[in-house]
Amino acid sequence: MQKKEPIVDESGDIIKQEIITSGHRLVGYSLVPDDKVKILKAFAEALDNHEVDVIVSTGGTGYSKTDVTVETLRGIFDREVEGFGEVFRFLSYEDPQVRSAAYLSKATAGIIKDKVIYALPGSPDAVKLAMEKLILPEAPHLVFIARSK
Amino acid sequence: MQKKEPIVDESGDIIKQEIITSGHRLVGYSLVPDDKVKILKAFAEALDNHEVDVIVSTGGTGYSKTDVTVETLRGIFDREVEGFGEVFRFLSYEDPQVRSAAYLSKATAGIIKDKVIYALPGSPDAVKLAMEKLILPEAPHLVFIARSK
Amino acid sequence: MQKKEPIVDESGDIIKQEIITSGHRLVGYSLVPDDKVKILKAFAEALDNHEVDVIVSTGGTGYSKTDVTVETLRGIFDREVEGFGEVFRFLSYEDPQVRSAAYLSKATAGIIKDKVIYALPGSPDAVKLAMEKLILPEAPHLVFIARSK
Amino acid sequence: MQKKEPIVDESGDIIKQEIITSGHRLVGYSLVPDDKVKILKAFAEALDNHEVDVIVSTGGTGYSKTDVTVETLRGIFDREVEGFGEVFRFLSYEDPQVRSAAYLSKATAGIIKDKVIYALPGSPDAVKLAMEKLILPEAPHLVFIARSK
Amino acid sequence: MQKKEPIVDESGDIIKQEIITSGHRLVGYSLVPDDKVKILKAFAEALDNHEVDVIVSTGGTGYSKTDVTVETLRGIFDREVEGFGEVFRFLSYEDPQVRSAAYLSKATAGIIKDKVIYALPGSPDAVKLAMEKLILPEAPHLVFIARSK
Amino acid sequence: MQKKEPIVDESGDIIKQEIITSGHRLVGYSLVPDDKVKILKAFAEALDNHEVDVIVSTGGTGYSKTDVTVETLRGIFDREVEGFGEVFRFLSYEDPQVRSAAYLSKATAGIIKDKVIYALPGSPDAVKLAMEKLILPEAPHLVFIARSK
Ligand SMILES: [Mg+2]
Ligand SMILES: [Mg+2]
Ligand SMILES: [Mg+2]
Ligand SMILES: [Mg+2]
Known part of the structure; x- marks a missing residue:
């Protein structure tokens, strides 16, 4: 949902492709700058869309001053899915290409009302790993749980 | 900004009137149900409007399960102006019409980036008191402070 | 509910008397030492009693190391009624007998599920003031609000 | 301590068996519904029992609206043992039967005064893993540390 | 302790004078810029001085971006004396010279180990009011309470 | 920076050696008791030193009552690097010498202004693991990120 480079959005493209090829429907897409208010607005709009079950963002999860996605989301999560990050x-550490750099990401997930949000790093490899190993296998179940009872 | 009764919005009308008669410009107005996502969306839109300096909401500051305005705002404030509430x-307690009922409100204020938000109770008298005694005299100065340096 | 001196409990007696003379029913009473676990247990038992609407405790709201009532309650409140304290x-400051000592109390109130809890200081005068000026006039309404919708 | 199915409590039985066969003494057992007040009461009673060193609960650690064990415990922990979860x-992820579902649990541990609490998921396999790999090997040492100095 | 204008420190002078004329001993004084690390260092040094019972700072309690005294102190307080602010x-509101501007200050107090810290606004009038009406009458008692048991 | 045994500081020596042999400059060293105020003072002094980029402490990360390093640091971090711990x-769990004992440490890292702090356990093996596998490979990059934009 959120990406710095407006023209080429490789990580966003991977998310879209993973969603579609796994048989889910892509409801929307938006590019948002590293700005708390713009981020809030984009998430609020997606959360207000009755067709949306899951929101996946990429970027803004690091430790530069412009990385505010996770801080912004933590203020609005009903419950953070702390185990996701x-x-x-x-898993990132286990990848020999990543190793110790794994700890430089604040990637996380959370639930707001009956929707699940994943905030992934900006790197295409990280996005691919998260989508294939963690999000696609569990997101439908997590949405079901969040809506149960 | 946020009000339960969609047709007649007496408190919203008072806010608008106070803003205009004190010489400020009314930039926008919206009616929002007691829903966290709708509230977030309305505030995010107002915060994203460059013409807006101050946002005043009414309603949703009590202790019923539907009152979620203050909880929602506290998740997104950069700094809460704790002294306002x-x-x-x-002041409400000093009003013989209110007295002890004064403590049943979570009315508060806060700063997000360079804008100031006030969350007032739904009662017309409360709104009038807050606007005349606290908001109109200080809001311009508080906006100036929040933007200084 | 919680009181330091086990034999004479003047403040507890005032609370009981105020409850009864104002026409409410006294459901239970217990003396609890300044111990987090004992305090939790006493509140949990009262909260689990279907006859209970409101719980009023006295003592443990100051700044000595043994004063842990408020810290314990804040961990379990669903919502704190921040305006009460x-x-x-x-009101305490306005009493010439109290004045600046008013700020040495953490007295507070909160809601857990459909019940309201008030945590008052240990002094008989403070208890009398809180009961007559703030609790008896509003507690039934606050219980009603907490249960609404 | 806390389990959803009142008649058959397979996970509770595993905990009891693991405690006994490892040479520790089973001091008590109780079945508690997914209710914040009942959970508080059950933990407060166990914490108030001088024969208890360690409390192990099962269930209530997921993301359905009824899962409130971890949220309740976090309000009363003196210190959370964040590394346990x-x-x-x-370890759960490493189990091929669990993999990505591992991140759907908020399982955690914490210290209250001189006692250690573990909150495990409701699944028998999860309980067995936690008891054998993490709790039995460290709980006595953790109790010793929590009581030291 | 903390003051912006290095040469003339009218508010600091008032604090010193109030301390001395009320019969207490002035142990130290330092001028600190609006910088989190410098503020931490100055407070840590004062807290580490066995001759110090009470620390009074002035400035840095407003809502400009440079005002970080209260945010810094809240990270290190063992207990905040929430009633002080x-x-x-x-009291500030009751002063006709201040009125609504009273809510623009985050002035607060807190306890660290056995010492009490007061963080006052930068204005000489505010400092005088706080010293005479609230700090001098209660600080010795609050230190005594913080050290009791 | 912080170590319990004043005479022999094996873990401190390992940190110093790792810093020097990896080509970085050792700017300072201090031994601090398990005392919140002394810890604050030592970190504040290091943070106030313009030659310092990274601070590494050892000890005080466990669950005894004297272990307060992490609690103290969390009060002053601008951002916690949650993934580090x-x-x-x-990694500690993967070491057959450590296994389940891995969860008994609160080791963490964080950023204050433009400096990075690592809080490691007191054990020499833990310090060696953290330095070689996690800190030396990433600290320069993390400092760069924290200072970017
Ligand atoms: Mg980025
Ligand atoms: Mg309302
Ligand atoms: Mg200032
Ligand atoms: Mg240690």
């Missing part, structure tokens, strides 16, 4: 960082 | 409740 | 301290 | 989720 | 703002 | 505990 942990398992994602553990 | 205190002084507002103290 | 503020208005109580303002 | 992390290492538990990492 | 409330009563101070209520 | 997770990946460190995962």
